[in-house]
Amino acid sequence: MTNSEAKGAYGPKDAPEPSAIEAPRFSCALGGALGTAVGIYGVVPILHSGAGCGIGQLFGQLYAGGQNAGGPQGGTSTPCSSLVEHHVVFGGEEKLRDLIRASTELMEGEIYAVINGCVPSLIGDDLNAVAKEFRGKNDIFFVRSAGFAGNSYEGYELFFEGLIEDLLKPAEEIRPKTVNVFGIVPYQHVFWKGDARTIKNLLAEIGITANVFLAEFDGAAQLLEIPAAEYNIVLSTWNGHRTARLLEERFGTPYLTFPSVPVGPKQTAEFLRRVAKVFDISEEIVERVIAREEQRVYRFIEYGGDAHMLVRPHPFFAIAADSGTAIGISRFLINELGYLPDIVQITDDPPEEVRAEIVKWLTQDLETPLTPEVVFETDAHLIRQNLKGRPFLFLFASSLEAPIALAEWGALPITVAFPALNRLILNRTYAGFDGALTLFEEIISSFVGPL
Amino acid sequence: MTKIRSVAIYGKGGIGKSTTTSNLSAALADMGKRVIQIGCDPKSDSTNNLRGGRSIPTVLDAIRSGKVVEIEDIVYEGFGGVLCIEAGGPEPGVGCAGRGIIAAIELLRQKKVFEEYRPDVVLYDVLGDVVCGGFSVPIREGVAEQVYTVTSADFMAIYAANNLFKGIQKYASSGGALFSGIIANSVTLPIQREIIDDFASRTSTTIAEYVPRSDTITRSELLGQTAIEYDPDSEQADVYRSLARTLLQNEEKYVPKPLEAAELKVWAESWSDRLLTKKNDARSTSGSRNIASTST
Incomplete structure (x- = not known):
C-alpha cells in the first residue's frame, strides 16, 4: 500500500487535505x-x-x-x-x-x-x-x-x-433461506440496478430469496422485512458493514461478507459456493448452476477471442475506481482475461482499518506474476498525475479521466466508476456470470473497427 | 459625518454588562452625545433600563413578522434620546441565536440605520462568552472597532473574559476589533481589585474603570432606570460618567494575550491558595469575619 506519489504535483505548497478536493468522486x-x-x-x-x-x-x-x-x-x-x-x-x-x-x-x-x-x-x-x-x-x-x-x-x-x-422491529419468525443484501451504494456504485438484480437472480438459482431493495418494486416492503432474514450478505469490504453489524446487534442476524459484487464466472462461482455452504444447500445444485453458466459464458467469450488475442493480448491496465468496483474488475481482468495489472487507485476514501484488506484483495491470489501498485487517492489532479508514464493500455475509471485518457496516457478509457457522466447506465452490470460478457464486450468494442 | 465610535461590550452573563452599557449610554447622552445601544442577546433586555423597564420589539421579531422591516419598527428612543435596538433571538431551545445576531446586524446595515441616525457612539451589548461565530460578529471587521469586557473578580467571569481575548486574537489579523480595556465591576474589596489587576497584567491588558457595587444601581433598576436618570448626583452616576469620558477619549487598541487553559487554571489556583491563607489569617485575628468572598 502506498500513498499517492504525486503529492509534489501541487508544487512547493502542501497537497490539499484528502477531503478538500475539486471534481469529487462522491457527494455528501x-x-x-x-x-x-x-x-x-x-x-x-x-x-x-x-x-x-x-x-x-x-x-x-x-x-x-x-x-x-x-x-x-x-x-x-x-x-x-x-x-x-x-x-x-x-x-x-x-x-x-x-x-x-x-x-x-x-x-x-x-x-x-x-x-x-x-x-x-x-x-x-x-x-x-x-x-x-x-x-x-x-x-x-x-x-x-x-x-x-x-x-x-x-x-x-x-x-x-x-x-x-x-422502524424495524424483531421479526416474529425468521424466514429460512432469506437474505438481505447490503454494500451496493446506489449511484456511487454506478451499476447498482443491474448489480442488485443480478445478485437476486443468482441467489434465486440456488434457492435463496434475496431482499436487494434497490430498484425493486417491493423494495419498501423488503426494508420492513429486514429483521426476518436468516442472514445478511455484504458485498463490500466496508460499505454496509456498519449496517450489518447493527442488525446483528439488534436482531441477531449473522452476516457474510464478500470484497465486492462478483464479476465473471470465477468470482461468481466462489460467491455461490460460499453462500451455499452457509445455507447447507446441496453441492449438486450449486455445481449444476455453475457448470451450466460457465459453459455458456466461456463459449460466448470465445467469440471475442480473436479480437482479444490478435489485437491486444495481455495488455496492461489501470483502474481508478471505488474499492468494490476496483476489486471485482481487477480480479476478473487478471484471473480470467490474462490482463496485466499496472496501478489501481482507490477513490472511495475507505476507512484506514480496511485498507490493508482492500490491498490484499487487489494483490493476492492473482494468476499473474505482476502485482499492481495500489494507491488510495480521491484527488482528481493527483489521480491524473499518478497515471503518467505508465504502460497501461486500458483505463477503467470515471468520466473525469475518460476524455483525456487517450491523449494523456495513450489508454482507452472505460467508465466504470463515479462520476459516470459520460454514459447512461440502466440495467448494465458486470456482476455475475454474464457480467464477464458485458465487460468483455465493452473492452473489445473500445478498439475494434471502425470499418 | 464624524467618525462613529463603535464599541462592543462583552462579559459573562449576569456580570453587569447591560447595567454598565445602559449607564454608559445614559452618561454619554447626558454629555450631549448621540448614542445607539444595540442589545445582542436573545434575552433582549439590554435597553430596558433606558426605557423605564419596558422591553422593545426586537429586530428578529420584525424579521419574523415577514413584513418589510422599516427602521421605526426596530429603533426606539430611550432616556436622553438614546436609540435603543434589541437584536432579539429565537425561543430558548430552538433555532440558532448566533445566526440571529448575524441576521440582525446585517439588517441594521441594509437599513442604513447608522447613516440615518448619525450617532457619535454605538454600543453593542453582547451576550456572555464568545460561544460561536454568531456572537463574535460584533468583533469582526466592519462592526465594532473597540472592545471592552465587563468582569468581576469571580473566576468564571474572568474565564469568559479570557475567552473573549481569544476571540479578539483570532479576528485581529483580519481587521477585527481590538481590545480597549477591562471594566472591573462589583469591585469593593481590595483583593477583588488585586485579582483583576493581576489578570490584566498576565494578559497584557488595561483597566478602563473600577466600578464598585452600589445600592444606587439596585434601586434604580427596580424602577427600570439607570443611575444617571435615577440619581444623577450619586457617586455611582459619577463613576459611569468617568467611564463615559474614558470611552470617548480612549484610543488604546491592542490585541490581548489570553492565557492558555492550563495557565489560567494554575493562575486561578494560585489565587485560591492566597485567598485561603488570608481567610485563615482573618479567622485567627477577627473570628468568623469572611473577607475573602469574591462572589458577586
Missing part, C-alpha cells in the same frame, strides 16, 4: 442518503434542508451516477423544506411538520424517509420528535444525515441506521 452524506432512498421504490425522501441540496444531488449524485433522472420521488419532485435564514434563526421544526403532513398526503409511497441536511443539524432542530408525531399514521423514519457528517457512503449507512432505529 445527504446525497448518499437521498440516493439510497430514491434507489428503493416505495420510499419517499423528504429533505429537510436548503432548497439547493436536492437540486445539487440531482446533478451531483444522480446524473453523475450514470446520467439517471430522479424519477417520481427524486429530482425536482423531491419534497424539501427549502430552509432559509428565518428557519435557521427561529428553528425549522414547524416547517418540517407542515412538509411531512403535505408529503404524506400528496406523495405516493410506503415509507417516508426524512433526510436531514446541514442546516437543521447545526441549529439542533429536534427532527426525530417531529417525525415521531407522524409514525402512528405512516411508516416514517429520520435519517441523521447532516451533509457534513461524511460523504455519500456514510449517507448510505445513515439511511439504514435511521430505518433500523426508527
Whole structure:
C-alpha cells in the first residue's frame, strides 16, 4: 500500500487535505442518503434542508451516477423544506411538520424517509420528535444525515441506521433461506440496478430469496422485512458493514461478507459456493448452476477471442475506481482475461482499518506474476498525475479521466466508476456470470473497427 | 459625518454588562452625545433600563413578522434620546441565536440605520462568552472597532473574559476589533481589585474603570432606570460618567494575550491558595469575619 506519489504535483505548497478536493468522486452524506432512498421504490425522501441540496444531488449524485433522472420521488419532485435564514434563526421544526403532513398526503409511497441536511443539524432542530408525531399514521423514519457528517457512503449507512432505529422491529419468525443484501451504494456504485438484480437472480438459482431493495418494486416492503432474514450478505469490504453489524446487534442476524459484487464466472462461482455452504444447500445444485453458466459464458467469450488475442493480448491496465468496483474488475481482468495489472487507485476514501484488506484483495491470489501498485487517492489532479508514464493500455475509471485518457496516457478509457457522466447506465452490470460478457464486450468494442 | 465610535461590550452573563452599557449610554447622552445601544442577546433586555423597564420589539421579531422591516419598527428612543435596538433571538431551545445576531446586524446595515441616525457612539451589548461565530460578529471587521469586557473578580467571569481575548486574537489579523480595556465591576474589596489587576497584567491588558457595587444601581433598576436618570448626583452616576469620558477619549487598541487553559487554571489556583491563607489569617485575628468572598 502506498500513498499517492504525486503529492509534489501541487508544487512547493502542501497537497490539499484528502477531503478538500475539486471534481469529487462522491457527494455528501445527504446525497448518499437521498440516493439510497430514491434507489428503493416505495420510499419517499423528504429533505429537510436548503432548497439547493436536492437540486445539487440531482446533478451531483444522480446524473453523475450514470446520467439517471430522479424519477417520481427524486429530482425536482423531491419534497424539501427549502430552509432559509428565518428557519435557521427561529428553528425549522414547524416547517418540517407542515412538509411531512403535505408529503404524506400528496406523495405516493410506503415509507417516508426524512433526510436531514446541514442546516437543521447545526441549529439542533429536534427532527426525530417531529417525525415521531407522524409514525402512528405512516411508516416514517429520520435519517441523521447532516451533509457534513461524511460523504455519500456514510449517507448510505445513515439511511439504514435511521430505518433500523426508527422502524424495524424483531421479526416474529425468521424466514429460512432469506437474505438481505447490503454494500451496493446506489449511484456511487454506478451499476447498482443491474448489480442488485443480478445478485437476486443468482441467489434465486440456488434457492435463496434475496431482499436487494434497490430498484425493486417491493423494495419498501423488503426494508420492513429486514429483521426476518436468516442472514445478511455484504458485498463490500466496508460499505454496509456498519449496517450489518447493527442488525446483528439488534436482531441477531449473522452476516457474510464478500470484497465486492462478483464479476465473471470465477468470482461468481466462489460467491455461490460460499453462500451455499452457509445455507447447507446441496453441492449438486450449486455445481449444476455453475457448470451450466460457465459453459455458456466461456463459449460466448470465445467469440471475442480473436479480437482479444490478435489485437491486444495481455495488455496492461489501470483502474481508478471505488474499492468494490476496483476489486471485482481487477480480479476478473487478471484471473480470467490474462490482463496485466499496472496501478489501481482507490477513490472511495475507505476507512484506514480496511485498507490493508482492500490491498490484499487487489494483490493476492492473482494468476499473474505482476502485482499492481495500489494507491488510495480521491484527488482528481493527483489521480491524473499518478497515471503518467505508465504502460497501461486500458483505463477503467470515471468520466473525469475518460476524455483525456487517450491523449494523456495513450489508454482507452472505460467508465466504470463515479462520476459516470459520460454514459447512461440502466440495467448494465458486470456482476455475475454474464457480467464477464458485458465487460468483455465493452473492452473489445473500445478498439475494434471502425470499418 | 464624524467618525462613529463603535464599541462592543462583552462579559459573562449576569456580570453587569447591560447595567454598565445602559449607564454608559445614559452618561454619554447626558454629555450631549448621540448614542445607539444595540442589545445582542436573545434575552433582549439590554435597553430596558433606558426605557423605564419596558422591553422593545426586537429586530428578529420584525424579521419574523415577514413584513418589510422599516427602521421605526426596530429603533426606539430611550432616556436622553438614546436609540435603543434589541437584536432579539429565537425561543430558548430552538433555532440558532448566533445566526440571529448575524441576521440582525446585517439588517441594521441594509437599513442604513447608522447613516440615518448619525450617532457619535454605538454600543453593542453582547451576550456572555464568545460561544460561536454568531456572537463574535460584533468583533469582526466592519462592526465594532473597540472592545471592552465587563468582569468581576469571580473566576468564571474572568474565564469568559479570557475567552473573549481569544476571540479578539483570532479576528485581529483580519481587521477585527481590538481590545480597549477591562471594566472591573462589583469591585469593593481590595483583593477583588488585586485579582483583576493581576489578570490584566498576565494578559497584557488595561483597566478602563473600577466600578464598585452600589445600592444606587439596585434601586434604580427596580424602577427600570439607570443611575444617571435615577440619581444623577450619586457617586455611582459619577463613576459611569468617568467611564463615559474614558470611552470617548480612549484610543488604546491592542490585541490581548489570553492565557492558555492550563495557565489560567494554575493562575486561578494560585489565587485560591492566597485567598485561603488570608481567610485563615482573618479567622485567627477577627473570628468568623469572611473577607475573602469574591462572589458577586
